[in-house]
Amino acid sequence: MIGARLLTVEAMRRVDAAAIAAGTPGLTLMERAGAAVAARARVLLTEGGREGGSVLVLCGPGNNGGDGFVAARHLAKAGFAVEVVLLGRRDGLSGDAAGAAAAWAGRVREGAPDVLPPCGLVIDALFGAGLSRDLDGEARALVERVNASRLPVLAVDVPSGLDGDTGAVRGVAIQAAETVTFVALKPGHLLQPGRSLCGALHCADIGTGAAALSAGLAGCPALFRNGPELWGAGFPHLTGESHKYTRGHALVLSGPAWRTGAARLAARGALRVGAGLVTVASPADALAENAAQLTAIMLRPCESADDLDDLLTDERLNAVLLGPGLGSGEPTQERVMVAASAGRALVLDADALTSFKGQAATLAGYIRDGEARAVVTPHAGEFARLFAGTDAVEEGLGKVERARRAAALSGAVVVLKGADTVVADPDGRVAINDHATPWLGTAGAGDVLGGLIAGLLAQGMAPFEAACAGVWLHGDAGLRHGPGLIAEDIPELMPQVLAELLSRLGR
Known part of the structure; x- marks a missing residue:
C-alpha cells in the first residue's frame, strides 16, 4: 500500500530526518535529487532538439535552490551551457544548500534579472513544496517573468509558488512543462490548480530507504493517490x-x-x-x-x-x-x-x-x-x-x-x-x-x-x-x-x- 501513499510536507520532512538520522547525509540526498533533475533535463533538451543548448537554473535561498545548484553542475559537466540565477545572495545560503553552491564552480548571478536570457530550458529550483507564504516582491516578479517568457520549465519538487499540501497557489506560481519530485508525490501535485501547473510528473528515488519512509508516514493521516x-x-x-x-x-x-x-x-x-x-x-x-x-x-x-x-x-x-x-x-x-x-x-x-x-x-x-x-x-x-x-x-x-x-x-x-x-x-x-x-x-x-x-x-x-x-x-x-x-x-x-x-x- 505504501506505493499509493502521498507525502504531506510534514511527512516528507520526517522522511528526510529519518534518512539523515540513519546515516545518509543531507548533502548526499541533495546530490541525488539534483542529479535526478539533471537527468530529466537532459532528456527534455535532447527530445526537444536542443542538445548542447543552454539551461537557465533559477535557485532559491533554501534546499530547493541547493537541488538546483547540483543539477547545474551535472548539466555543465555533460556539456550544456548553464547559467545560474540565485534569488538572494550566495553568502546568505546555509546548511546543505551552501554546500551545494560551494561545489558549483560557475558564475552565479545574484538577484532576479530584469530580462531572462535566451535558453532552451528553465529549471525552477526557487521554492519547494513547503512554501508557507505568498510570493511577493522580487520572487513574484521573477515567477511572472518566467511565465510570460513561455520558455519550457522543469520544476524541482513543485512549481514555485505552489502549496505542496493543498495544490493552492501562493500568490503566483510557475507554469511548468514537467516536474521532478522525490520519494513520493505530494497532495499538491494532484489537487487543482497544482495538477495543471505541474505538467508531467516524475518521482525520483533518492535513496531515503523504506525504513525512513515508514517512519515519515507513521502517525500521519493516511493519504493516497486513487488507483x-x-x-x-x-x-x-x-x-x-x-x-x-x-x-x-x-x-x-x-x-x-x-x-x-x-x-x-x-x-x-x-x-x-x-x-x-x-x-x-x-x-x-x-x-x-x-x-x-x-x-x-x-x-x-x-x-x-x-x-x-x-x-x-x-x-x-x-x-x-x-x-x-x-x-x-x-x-x-x-x-x-x-x-x-x-x-x-x-x-x-x-x-x-x-x-x-x-x-x-x-x-x-x-x-x-x-x-x-x-x-x-x-x-x-x-x-x-x-x-x-x-x-x-x-x-x-x-x-x-x-x-x-x-x-x-x-x-x-x-x-x-x-x-x-x-x-x-x-x-x-x-x-x-x-x-x-x-x-x-x-x-x-x-x-x-x-x-x-x-x-x-x-x-x-x-x-x-x-x-x-x-x-x-x-x-x-x-x-x-x-x-x-x-x-x-x-x-x-x-x-x-x-x-x-x-x-x-x-x-
Missing part, C-alpha cells in the same frame, strides 16, 4: 459459482414522470459495473416512461417513504441509491431516513443531499443510528449547502481537509467531486483522484458515478473502497472516450474498462 493498488484486492471477484443473486441487488429511486433520466443513468451504471440485479423504484406515473427505456433493469412502484420501507423488507436489496431526480424536501428526507434505518449500503447524491441543506447533523444522526454503510457524493455547491455552519467549510481549508472533516462529522464516506475528486472515510483515510478528464463535466455524469458506486456496494465492497473504485472507473471511461463524451456513453464503456482492470489485477 487499483489502493482497492484492487477488494474488487468484486467472480468465481465459477457466481450468479446474479450472489452479485448483489441495487435499488435506485426515481423521480416522477418528468424527472426519470437521472435514475436510469444511475441504474445502468450499477448494472454495467457488475451488480447482479438492479431495480428502479418510481412513482406510478413514471413506470411507463422507465419501462419504455429499460430492459434488464426491473421496475417497482414507490410513492412514499412507507412504500420504500415495504420494498426494503426484501433483504436481497442490499444497496440503495437516493437522490438523482428525486426532488428536494421533506419527502426525500423521509426516504433517506427509511433507507438509513434499514442498515443497507447507501449512496446519497443530488436532491438527497440538497434536502438536508444546513442539516448535516440530522443526516449524520440517521446514518449513525441505522449503522448504514453510507457514501455521499456532493459536488462543491452541494457540499457547501449540506455542511453549512460546520467546521468542514471553514475559510482557508484545502479540499482534503474539508472532505476529511465532513466524513468525520457525517459518519459517511464523502466523495467531494470535481476535477480533483477527493474521497474521505470517517476513519481519516483520504484518496485523491487524478485519473479523469474534463470531458466528464457533462450533465448526468454524476448520476452514473452514483450508480457505479451503488453497484460496487451491492457486490460487497466496503464503502471507502467502492467509492474510490467507482471514481476511478468513471474517470477511466472518460479518458477512453475523450471528446464528445456524454453521460450515456459511460456505462457502455464499462466492459472495456473492466476487462483491462481485471487483466491488470491478474484475474
Whole structure:
C-alpha cells in the first residue's frame, strides 16, 4: 500500500530526518535529487532538439535552490551551457544548500534579472513544496517573468509558488512543462490548480530507504493517490459459482414522470459495473416512461417513504441509491431516513443531499443510528449547502481537509467531486483522484458515478473502497472516450474498462 501513499510536507520532512538520522547525509540526498533533475533535463533538451543548448537554473535561498545548484553542475559537466540565477545572495545560503553552491564552480548571478536570457530550458529550483507564504516582491516578479517568457520549465519538487499540501497557489506560481519530485508525490501535485501547473510528473528515488519512509508516514493521516493498488484486492471477484443473486441487488429511486433520466443513468451504471440485479423504484406515473427505456433493469412502484420501507423488507436489496431526480424536501428526507434505518449500503447524491441543506447533523444522526454503510457524493455547491455552519467549510481549508472533516462529522464516506475528486472515510483515510478528464463535466455524469458506486456496494465492497473504485472507473471511461463524451456513453464503456482492470489485477 505504501506505493499509493502521498507525502504531506510534514511527512516528507520526517522522511528526510529519518534518512539523515540513519546515516545518509543531507548533502548526499541533495546530490541525488539534483542529479535526478539533471537527468530529466537532459532528456527534455535532447527530445526537444536542443542538445548542447543552454539551461537557465533559477535557485532559491533554501534546499530547493541547493537541488538546483547540483543539477547545474551535472548539466555543465555533460556539456550544456548553464547559467545560474540565485534569488538572494550566495553568502546568505546555509546548511546543505551552501554546500551545494560551494561545489558549483560557475558564475552565479545574484538577484532576479530584469530580462531572462535566451535558453532552451528553465529549471525552477526557487521554492519547494513547503512554501508557507505568498510570493511577493522580487520572487513574484521573477515567477511572472518566467511565465510570460513561455520558455519550457522543469520544476524541482513543485512549481514555485505552489502549496505542496493543498495544490493552492501562493500568490503566483510557475507554469511548468514537467516536474521532478522525490520519494513520493505530494497532495499538491494532484489537487487543482497544482495538477495543471505541474505538467508531467516524475518521482525520483533518492535513496531515503523504506525504513525512513515508514517512519515519515507513521502517525500521519493516511493519504493516497486513487488507483487499483489502493482497492484492487477488494474488487468484486467472480468465481465459477457466481450468479446474479450472489452479485448483489441495487435499488435506485426515481423521480416522477418528468424527472426519470437521472435514475436510469444511475441504474445502468450499477448494472454495467457488475451488480447482479438492479431495480428502479418510481412513482406510478413514471413506470411507463422507465419501462419504455429499460430492459434488464426491473421496475417497482414507490410513492412514499412507507412504500420504500415495504420494498426494503426484501433483504436481497442490499444497496440503495437516493437522490438523482428525486426532488428536494421533506419527502426525500423521509426516504433517506427509511433507507438509513434499514442498515443497507447507501449512496446519497443530488436532491438527497440538497434536502438536508444546513442539516448535516440530522443526516449524520440517521446514518449513525441505522449503522448504514453510507457514501455521499456532493459536488462543491452541494457540499457547501449540506455542511453549512460546520467546521468542514471553514475559510482557508484545502479540499482534503474539508472532505476529511465532513466524513468525520457525517459518519459517511464523502466523495467531494470535481476535477480533483477527493474521497474521505470517517476513519481519516483520504484518496485523491487524478485519473479523469474534463470531458466528464457533462450533465448526468454524476448520476452514473452514483450508480457505479451503488453497484460496487451491492457486490460487497466496503464503502471507502467502492467509492474510490467507482471514481476511478468513471474517470477511466472518460479518458477512453475523450471528446464528445456524454453521460450515456459511460456505462457502455464499462466492459472495456473492466476487462483491462481485471487483466491488470491478474484475474
